[in-house]
Amino acid sequence: MITKTQEPLIFEKSVSGRIGCNLPVADTPEVDLSEAVGPVRKEVVWPEIGELDMLRHFTNLSRINYGIEVGFYPLGSCTMKYNPKINERTAGLSGFTNTHPMQPEATAKGFLEVYASCMDILRELTGFDEITMQPVAGAHGEMTCLMIIKAYHESHGEGEKRKYVLCPDSAHGTNPASAARCGYDVKTIPTGADGNTDIAALKAMLNDEVAAFMVTNPSTLGLFEPNISEICRLVHEVGGQVFCDGANMNAMVGTTRPGDHGFDCMHLNLHKTFSTPHGGGGPGCGAIGLKSHLEPFIPGPAIKRGEDGEPYLDRNRPLSVGRVSGFFGQSLMAVRALTYLLAYGKQGMSAISRYSVLNANYVKARLKGVLPAAHDRPCMHECVLTAKEYKKLGVRALDLSKRLIDYGFHPPTNYFPLIVPEAFMIEPTETETKETLDKFCDALIAICEEARSEPDKLHDAPFTAIVGRLDEAAAVKNLDVRWTPASTADVAG
């Protein structure tokens, strides 16, 4: 790893006795903590640092980090759109942050109303009869849908018989993982040359042992599945259920509704389509939508509206799969998502999908000469290109991506979906201007030229980032982000 100027760890800046704040003198008797609360860790070491140096430390760290507020972040499948600041203002309101999940329901009606309103709108946008916001990630939403499908089959005495879940070969890895986690055997459906589900192969695998088909629409190839209603009909014909991976809802929101396509359930990534933060792996919200026949199985307690329209907690759920997260999921995600939904309104929703699709097609068209699309047809909210031509020159998609960092851009997703050689998956999102897209395309065109003229140069990129080319496997597998002092003597001062 090449290390450039790096901000030292805060512990390395620590000087014994230095403090950043003056605590008031205690006006209560001192107690021995271990006597009061039981054994405590003795060796806890805190950095000792003044306020200014602490502030500089974190400001410097933020300056070597890259995020959507620094520049373009076209990471395919992740929908790295701008999350409007108003979302944070409402989520920070003390009425929300000071609500405790265990306080009496009657005193938390406002929060329940936020959930219920958010669910009302999501119901309308997706075309499903029921929504639950308990799952805390997309993968968690997928798994919850499969738990519900399993409970549904069991309630029909078919729990044992239905052992298979079908997934396309283009599926996100979390799809087969969720199915396996629910005890299903996974069978793979190939994608046809046109990028659509191979219907003949699907038909050949459909029988009364199939519990579900998990399909992403638009697919991870960035393509709308034109046969989706026929696919749903075929799966239903053998008694299976159809799950929609809704990670790509940004392409459809306000324009078309998966619930009308024939799906039985779907997950939504609120942290993609509805602008709640991705949060470095959490907290997110993988809300799910379901048709009414699956409603009895949703996680409890369910948030419902009474006949008077007032929201309440329905705890009487005898067929429920049970809780899938503590309390009601990531509650402030509901506040953020509702803020976003109301701020954009109905008109704004369809503008999101229209502009996200337009932007992706613009990038695809501008890059056509250097990075052709894996499937040459209009794409949805992202375009999947292939860098396979450059492999012959010894340059891989990863090399092109790493070089983009030197030009000031976050790289797109590489090597996913797995079925596209040297995949280069670009998702611009609707919140980027044409000028930004043009600068990005100009940079990529220049990099492709470098790949032809000086291919070796690209192997060492990036040159300007805080760290150079990493051993990516080691960086993931030997991740060590926690500094532990061998002894207190390691602390400066």
Ligand SMILES: Cc1ncc(COP(=O)(O)O)c(C=O)c1O
């Ligand atoms: C197509 C697709 N499905 C599912 C997921 C899983 O979502 P999450 O990362 O929130 O678990 C992702 C995540 O990127 C995805 O791209």
